[in-house]
Amino acid sequence: MKLLKRIFGICDTPQPADPQAWSVKNGSVRIVLSRLPELKQPGSGVRLEGKGLDPRLLVFHGDDGKYHAIANRCSHMGRRIDVLAGSNTIACCSVSRSTFTYDGQPVGGAAKQPVRTYPVGLDDESLTIVLTT
Ligand code: FES
Numbered sequence: 001m002k003l004l005k006r007i008f009g010i011c012d013t014p015q016p017a018d019p020q021a022w023s024v025k026n027g028s029v030r031i032v033l034s035r036l037p038e039l040k041q042p043g044s045g046v047r048l049e050g051k052g053l054d055p056r057l058l059v060f061h062g063d064d065g066k067y068h069a070i071a072n073r074c075s076h077m078g079r080r081i082d083v084l085a086g087s088n089t090i091a092c093c094s095v096s097r098s099t100f101t102y103d104g105q106p107v108g109g110a111a112k113q114p115v116r117t118y119p120v121g122l123d124d125e126s127l128t129i130v131l132t133t
Helices: 002-008
Strands: 022-025 028-032 044-048 057-061 067-071 081-084 089-092 099-101 106-108 120-122 126-130
Touching (some): 057 126
Antiparallel strands (some): 022 028, 028 126, 057 067, 081 089, 089 099
């Protein structure tokens, strides 16, 4: 089953169960953390897609305890990326399984180019991801 998922490029990371947990406005994404329990644990992530968002994003709570946002298109062939809990890395869901650091640098697999990352601001209740920098 795992191999089939890789062949078809089906990632493990879910979209938010609560579609109202995030919004896009004026070149920024805002996430209300209380509505997104999927991001609570280090090593967890969600993929944000739709709502006019370009590029789609992988937003994750890293093993470093920080929140990160990265364009969710592997720089090899554009497939989605998953968080690898406990490894301080993220990895493409494809067979080639390119692996990247949290700042988007390739460290293994077929991808040789970085993936774009975005700054994430954190206040008491929300994350703000600026897409226009
Ligand atoms: S698309 Fe990611 S390794 Fe090929």
